[in-house]
Amino acid sequence: MSRTYANWQDRAATLAIEGRAFIDGELRHARDGKTFACESPIDGRVLARVADCGAADVDAAVAVARRAFTAQSWAGQNPRQRKAVLQRWAALMREHLEELALLETLDSGKPIGDTIHIDIPAAAHCVDWYAEAIDKIGGEVAPVDHHLVGLVTREPVGVVAAVVPWNFPLLMAAWKFGPALAAGNSVVLKPSEKSPLTAIRVAQLAIEAGLPPGVFNVVPGTGEAGRLLALHRDVDCIAFTGSTRTGRAIMECAAQSNLKRVWLELGGKSPNIVLPDCPDLDRAAQAAADAIFFNMGEVCTAGSRLLVHRDIKDVFIDKVIAAARRYVPGDPLDPAVTMGAIVDQIQLDRVLDYIESGRREGRLVAGGARVREETGGFYVQPTVFEVKPDARIAREEIFGPVLSVIAFDTIDEAVSIANDTEYGLAAAVWSADLATAHEVARRLRAGTVWVNGYADGSDDMNFPFGGYRQSGNGRDKSLHALEKYTELKSTIVRLR
Incomplete structure (x- = not known):
């Protein structure tokens, strides 16, 4: 039922x-x-x-x-x-x-x-x-x-x-x-x-x-x-799977003990690049909102950096804000609710601190407030900032519903901004020209790159999941994950 x-x-x-x-x-x-x-x-x-x-x-x-x-x-x-x-x-x-x-x-x-x-x-x-x-x-x-x-x-x-x-x-x-x-x-x-x-x-x-x-x-x-x-x-x-800081500590502990295998899936600050020839701005805007506001932004692959070409930036921001309206914080037990609670007080305080940092460094264009405080729970509005690439909220993983919108003028600039991070978990690019999209995808330093979509196929076990650089090592999902939990043995039999 x-x-x-x-x-x-x-x-x-x-x-x-x-x-x-x-x-x-x-x-x-x-x-x-x-x-x-x-x-x-x-x-x-x-x-x-x-x-x-x-x-x-x-x-x-x-x-x-x-x-x-x-x-x-x-x-x-x-x-x-x-x-x-x-x-x-x-x-x-x-x-x-x-x-x-x-x-x-x-x-x-x-x-x-x-x-x-x-x-x-x-x-x-x-x-x-x-x-x-x-x-x-x-x-x-x-x-x-x-x-x-x-x-x-x-x-x-x-x-x-x-x-x-x-x-x-x-x-x-x-x-x-x-x-x-x-x-x-x-x-x-x-x-x-x-x-x-x-x-x-x-x-x-x-x-x-x-x-x-x-x-x-x-x-x-x-x-x-x-x-x-x-x-x-x-x-x-x-x-x-968790924060880069804790992952580093686990690796250190393994080194101090028995040099056990260590497999880490860590943080991300994933770029979502929208080129001016994006084939469907409305769909791209909805995907951009879903990429950061689904699961209250508590997603390691969250598209927390939205890189938009300057020619379409203002129009696209308006579309993202409109798409974000379906994410209204409410009681998670209500089947109609699409946005629940931040996991605890510690994480709530972290998210609110980043929002205050965003107010100082950029322009708040939507959200930015704690809501439903009377319930005793931890709820934050979907929040959108327009910032420069070096803003704190555009560089550090927040793990909350906070989107940083960054303008760019050329593809080279977009790729440079996208790759200017200590992470490399996921990325996306939107373009009607598949040759351009492929070329950009090849240049993006990330374990998963989506073209004209975001998080598509995330429920498909065939795709390896993991990242470059400080996003970790090894891969979850797919047959490749079995490699993490097995040892290779060579057995050589002499016949004569």
Whole structure:
């Protein structure tokens, strides 16, 4: 059934919420009994007390993950068996779609329309997609001298730690644990303390699907739990999505411990370039608004820098402002609402600080205010500034609904501005001339470049996701992600 606002409110009032860690197939309190308050950004109320895992809990989770890997309880199963388990798990996610979507909305402030139609289905699809890959990816027979047989095979790396962010809590986690489990590893997942609830619930569903105990563990907690995983000498690989600052610290911890593999998906300040021959200004304006205001701007690939040719700048800004009117902050439990709450007070203060910086450095053309303060939640209007390329809000990642519009005069200038960043996650270019669009796309230093669109194909698992420079290393999604969680082994057999 299609639930109404009242239906979602009623269900939210009676939803059972679990806050314990999940280790070795069981829900567990933190060893020292510590918890933290999981507060909803919708209205500030405490949803649950969640286990604040420390060193003893991290050690326990890693130990059972290692035990499961050594016993080959998962990696030792035949490919078809592992495929069937992951497919059952994905099916259970779909069966529990409304529960998981509601947890995600309450926990992170995302609109229920997004969590039920985008986030949770995409997470289930990710697990399903990697399940399908399990019995289709083989090794190589090397062309060696005739007295030898040379095999090149992939084996699971071992114990994988995944530290994931709060903006797409379950989806970003699935992008890590999907390929890691498909490759045969054991996983210890550390969700963000800002949004830990769906991770705990899907861990329970994993056991129900048939995943052996110890293969998938969840240790909620603060950044300390993530640091402990990065330092842990029995973790073979750590995959992280989050800020560049934290990613750098994780890499340092790995270097200080056992030189574990480190895969980082970090920040972005993505340029969206609109050339004067843009084939459809209205569609481009709507895409520009969606690129920054969807998910309250809490998107690593957000098109936060809109580069517009000076000849069409004023007209285009007006169209973007008109397109932004569909993003009105409201109660995320209302299916009609397209813009929810900023994740917490800390992030709200960060966004408001950047807005004040924008007022000093540029021209505010729309939004700029906190709204719905009486609810106790954290809501900000869609905000648009016209600025110079060197403005603070045009250079630093805000992770909020704040758009910087920058004028340019030539293609070379646009490309120069676009690439003048420490990041390189995504970019876009709009032009009726596909030759020009291709040439610009080749010059843009970014892991994903869209032509005459923005975020198109983001739900397609075939495209690798990741960035250049300080946007990170390695790739999520696609078959390439399996490379992060496997070791290459050469086996050479002498025949005579």
